[in-house]
Amino acid sequence: EIVMTQSPAxxxxxxGERATLSCRxxxxxxxxxxxxxxxxxxxxxxxxxxxxxxxxxxxxRFSGSGSGTEFTLxxxxxxxxxxxxxxxxxxxxxxxxYTFGQGTKLEIK
Amino acid sequence: QVQLQESGPGLVKPSGTLSLTCAVSxxxxxxxxxxxxxxQPPGKGLEWIGEIYHSGSTNYNPSLKSRVTISVDKSKNxxxxxxxxxxxxxxxxxxxxxxxxxxxxxxxxxxxTMVTVSS
Numbered sequence: 001e002i003v004m005t006q007s008p009a010x011x012x013x014x015x016g017e018r019a020t021l022s023c024r025x026x027x028x029x030x031x032x033x034x035x036x037x038x039x040x041x042x043x044x045x046x047x048x049x050x051x052x053x054x055x056x057x058x059x060x061r062f063s064g065s066g067s068g069t070e071f072t073l074x075x076x077x078x079x080x081x082x083x084x085x086x087x088x089x090x091x092x093x094x095x096x097x098y099t100f101g102q103g104t105k106l107e108i109k
Numbered sequence: 110q111v112q113l114q115e116s117g118p119g120l121v122k123p124s125g126t127l128s129l130t131c132a133v134s135x136x137x138x139x140x141x142x143x144x145x146x147x148x149q150p151p152g153k154g155l156e157w158i159g160e161i162y163h164s165g166s167t168n169y170n171p172s173l174k175s176r177v178t179i180s181v182d183k184s185k186n187x188x189x190x191x192x193x194x195x196x197x198x199x200x201x202x203x204x205x206x207x208x209x210x211x212x213x214x215x216x217x218x219x220x221x222t223m224v225t226v227s228s
Binding site for chain 1: 154155156157160168170171204206208210211212213214215216218219220221
């Protein structure tokens, strides 16, 4: 099983500042990496797939980078609506055994 | 735009079977998508349970495979999840989801349904 490890567990950032979230895979997943945003009481929302491609309707302040085992989600200028929990997920296996990271909570500083 | 809606009992007794259905609207379950179930225990992260294609082909999470059955009902445009021998550890919000743009990246989700395992 590919284990996804996110850091930090909690990130405190002020509105308008940049946030950088990390995700590490226990083995290479190539660029088969997605990022999700989840707000309380809501389903996750796909932000990024293919490690760096924004999903439909996702603002340009969200960007993803990385390949292999190290990935980063950057939010360039935090808006109030961006404070949420963020998950990374790999989809490199076939047959699939999709796995998620444990999440990073982005909170207002 | 495809929409998904989960339904089923919110309370299941220990050792019983959890049964949920995901109704598909705005599209056909016979389209070229794999239809997945994902769960999230309270306050915890996400776990992929398994998926089904309209042909009936399935893939399951190895950690749950012995207890999971996912099936499709094309006449009702829906798919279902059965999880047997449940314990309190199976208490979670259960989501149905599909990956439309890229296989494996879930871009459409249901709103989720909470299932509690308790006597």
